[in-house]
Amino acid sequence: MRRPFIAALLALAASFAHAGEVQVAVAANFAGPLARIGEGFTAATGHMLKISAGATGKFYTQIISGAPFEVLIAADDETPKRLAAEGHAVAGTNFTYAIGKLVLWSARPGFVDHQGAVLASDKVKHVAIANPKVAPYGAAAMEVIKARGLSDAVTPKLVTAESIAQAHQFVASGNAELGFVALSQVAVPGKPTPGSYWAVPANLYGEIRQDAVLLKAGADNPAAKALLDYLKSEAAKKLIREFGYGL
Amino acid sequence: MLSPAEWSAVRLTAELAGLTTVLLLLVGTPMAWWLARTSSPAKPVWAALVAMPLVLPPTVIGFYLLLLMGPQGPVGQLTQSLGLGRLPFTFAGLVVASVIYSLPFVVQPLQQAFEAVPERTLEAAATLRASPWDRFFSVAVPLARPGFVTASVLGFAHTVGEFGVVLMIGGNIPDKTRVLSVAIYDHVEATEFAQAHRLAAGMVVFALVVLVTLYVSNRPRREERPA
Numbered sequence: 001m002r003r004p005f006i007a008a009l010l011a012l013a014a015s016f017a018h019a020g021e022v023q024v025a026v027a028a029n030f031a032g033p034l035a036r037i038g039e040g041f042t043a044a045t046g047h048m049l050k051i052s053a054g055a056t057g058k059f060y061t062q063i064i065s066g067a068p069f070e071v072l073i074a075a076d077d078e079t080p081k082r083l084a085a086e087g088h089a090v091a092g093t094n095f096t097y098a099i100g101k102l103v104l105w106s107a108r109p110g111f112v113d114h115q116g117a118v119l120a121s122d123k124v125k126h127v128a129i130a131n132p133k134v135a136p137y138g139a140a141a142m143e144v145i146k147a148r149g150l151s152d153a154v155t156p157k158l159v160t161a162e163s164i165a166q167a168h169q170f171v172a173s174g175n176a177e178l179g180f181v182a183l184s185q186v187a188v189p190g191k192p193t194p195g196s197y198w199a200v201p202a203n204l205y206g207e208i209r210q211d212a213v214l215l216k217a218g219a220d221n222p223a224a225k226a227l228l229d230y231l232k233s234e235a236a237k238k239l240i241r242e243f244g245y246g247l
Numbered sequence: 248m249l250s251p252a253e254w255s256a257v258r259l260t261a262e263l264a265g266l267t268t269v270l271l272l273l274v275g276t277p278m279a280w281w282l283a284r285t286s287s288p289a290k291p292v293w294a295a296l297v298a299m300p301l302v303l304p305p306t307v308i309g310f311y312l313l314l315l316m317g318p319q320g321p322v323g324q325l326t327q328s329l330g331l332g333r334l335p336f337t338f339a340g341l342v343v344a345s346v347i348y349s350l351p352f353v354v355q356p357l358q359q360a361f362e363a364v365p366e367r368t369l370e371a372a373a374t375l376r377a378s379p380w381d382r383f384f385s386v387a388v389p390l391a392r393p394g395f396v397t398a399s400v401l402g403f404a405h406t407v408g409e410f411g412v413v414l415m416i417g418g419n420i421p422d423k424t425r426v427l428s429v430a431i432y433d434h435v436e437a438t439e440f441a442q443a444h445r446l447a448a449g450m451v452v453f454a455l456v457v458l459v460t461l462y463v464s465n466r467p468r469r470e471e472r473p474a
Contacts, residue, residue, distance in 0.1 A: 058436045126336055131419070133437040159336050159418030162436070170418065174318040175335040 027075035028165035029182035047223035057134025070218025080213035093214035099246030100208030101183035128179030141180035183244035279357030305411025336418035360394020
């Protein structure tokens with residue numbers, strides 16, 4: 001009685017998948033760029049994106065627990081590699097689509113100086129970061145704080161957001177005076193940059209190589225492969241650079 | 248068995264729930280008494296306002312608290328002008344949020360208990376020249392005792408179980424705002440399942456013990472029933 005019903009459901013799900021839809025898990029820092037890239041992708045291929053944004057480490061937990069994501073666009077290169085090694089992603093499909101840039105940002109214009117000295121200021125009560133355990137940008141922020149010799153001074157002021165998107169929101173709402181976010185979140189092409197920021201020099205944190213990978217759930221979905229191909233296209237690369245990523 | 252950081256989360260959660268419960272009993276008792284005794288046409292509106300946190304998603308409460316208590320929000324500007332700083336990312340902020348979030352769990356059982364106090368009993372006390380305060384504390388409160396037990400237990404337990412609002416306004420700060428529910432979420436998201444299990448299993452046992460205790464203590468005892 002139950003089997004035919006489940007089979008019908010599976011057939012239905014499969015037919016949806018073949019109708020040209022990709023279930024994408026994207027690191028929060030790349031959610032804005034992906035929305036723009038998605039417009040070009042849909043126009044070029046007819047496939048639709050279903051986007052979930054969050055911290056890369058959280059997606060790892062969800063994917064190994066059977067989340068139906070077909071493509072992971074991560075904020076690091078470790079997570080895609082690990083998923084491939086553990087059999088949750090298709091080996092050999094991971095590639096670097098962007099090099100992430102970390103910024104120290106305030107919603108107040110003129111508050112952040114060009115050397116980031118404000119990080120040590122008494123005027124700062126809260127510094128928002130993404131959870132270093134699950135968000136590569138959060139881990140990079142911790143490296144910067146350490147490299148600056150401010151671990152003791154800044155650690156009591158740290159406000160840990162569950163993803164870089166929440167860190168951005170804590171700063172945007174003014175509840176945290178400062179926050180470490182991705183350049184792509186504040187330097188949106190065609191929009192004035194809100195507040196002030198310090199582009200953290202790349203030598204203060206390990207390179208944020210951001211990789212994408214085809215997940216097992218998307219192995220047979222042509223639309224998922226098409227998305228990864230599109231990410232490598234010149235049109236996508238141009239947009240990715242405009243958002244401030246290295247490539 | 249638990250790490251110092253985890254014990255800190257346990258202690259913080261107990262402090263938050265305890266303080267919230269005490270504040271809610273202080274604030275909720277007069278509210279419940281008024282709701283139980285009033286014949287004001289505004290009563291349904293007030294009752295609805297009290298019940299709102301039961302219906303609203305925690306994200307709605309968290310979102311508005313973040314704006315209200317933020318630097319541009321009216322509450323934020325008030326606390327700043329009083330020299331108290333801002334409430335998001337602080338223990339005090341979590342207390343304020345928990346009081347709002349757990350309000351119906353305290354007010355509603357108290358209101359039901361007060362409604363069950365017979366008007367005649369209070370009138371009898373009045374004819375014996377008991378003042379309104381005396382009638383309330385010597386007659387109504389003792390008769391409503393099971394309501395106070397239920398209100399305290401539910402207020403405490405519901406605050407322990409709070410998650411969404413804390414996630415939105417807490418900032419996950421150790422010793423200040425990282426309560427148990429957030430600590431568990433953190434462990435799960437970082438695939439630290441062993442640590443997550445320890446805390447989560449503890450919560451399951453806690454919830455069961457609390458509720459069984461509540462139902463046992465509130466089992467009707469005939470001889471205590473007012474005539």
